[in-house]
Every structure is written in structure tokens, then in C-alpha cells.
Amino acid sequence: MMRIGELARQTGVSVKTIRFYEQVGVLPPPSRMENNYRLYSPDTVDRLRFITHARSLGLSLREITAILALSDRGEPPCGEMLASLDRQIAAVNQRIADLQELRAALIDLRQRGNQVATPWTDCICALVRDCQV
Incomplete structure (x- = not known):
């Protein structure tokens, strides 16, 4: 004890x-x-x-x-454990997909942000303000 x-x-x-x-x-x-x-x-x-x-x-x-x-x-808890692992795998896969989508949006914004623009009109800040991820 x-x-x-x-x-x-x-x-x-x-x-x-x-x-x-x-x-x-x-x-x-x-x-x-x-x-x-x-x-x-x-x-x-x-x-x-x-x-x-x-x-x-x-x-x-x-x-x-x-x-x-x-x-x-x-x-035996094995079936419940396997079901929990399956749910967690699905959740991780979804997070990975969401992060890949976010990464693509960030790369796109970064590339578009290299262009010279008028502040808050068509600059990177306006792109970030108006983006929908």
C-alpha cells in the first residue's frame, strides 16, 4: 500500500x-x-x-x-478500446485534413501578399480580413 x-x-x-x-x-x-x-x-x-x-x-x-x-x-474491454481507437483515428484524420486546408490557404495568402498594394484596400491585411478558411 x-x-x-x-x-x-x-x-x-x-x-x-x-x-x-x-x-x-x-x-x-x-x-x-x-x-x-x-x-x-x-x-x-x-x-x-x-x-x-x-x-x-x-x-x-x-x-x-x-x-x-x-x-x-x-x-473484456477490447471491443470498446478498439472502437475508441477507431473514433480517435477518424478525429485525427479530420484534423489532418483541416490542417492541410489551412496550410493551403496560408500559402495562397502568403503568395498573394507579395504583391505591392494599397494598405487595407488590396494589401495582405485586406486579404486576411476577407478570407474564409
Whole structure:
């Protein structure tokens, strides 16, 4: 068993974040010592590492909670995990497409901005003001 500071050191997750994860239910409430200090089992380290890595992949706390709930009930969470990854892949693909569109618009504006023009009439500032990305 370990206290919250040790859990934070072992996982690289701040004490504040650990408390938040407990509050929102992604981490179960820990047992308490007589002085009300939190006590965590070694299993909490693995759970918190899973949460941290899933968050770094862009999964929401709602998705992570659903995956962990399945696991907690003894059900295989693999299908839910794969569905979450598929949604994240689709979201990343959309962001890439949006960024490519933005890049093209920026390049176009930059090229058009090389032309000498009257300020605020037909200069680059007017182009930026009037562009629709």
C-alpha cells in the first residue's frame, strides 16, 4: 500500500490530477488510514498508467471510464478500446485534413501578399480580413 505522494512519484501524475480522477470516478476511491490519508494498492499504479497513456492517445475520460468499467466487471474491454481507437483515428484524420486546408490557404495568402498594394484596400491585411478558411 502507498500514499498519494508515492503513487504520484511512481506514475508521474500530479497529486491534484489523481484527486481529480477519483472525483470523476475514473479511479476508485482509495482506502483511508486512521488519519484520513489515502492508501492505494499496487494495482492503482497500473490503472493510472493506463489512464495516462490512453489520455496521451487522445481518448476522453468518458471513453476511458467505459473501458475500465468493463474491465472492473470482468468483461473484456477490447471491443470498446478498439472502437475508441477507431473514433480517435477518424478525429485525427479530420484534423489532418483541416490542417492541410489551412496550410493551403496560408500559402495562397502568403503568395498573394507579395504583391505591392494599397494598405487595407488590396494589401495582405485586406486579404486576411476577407478570407474564409
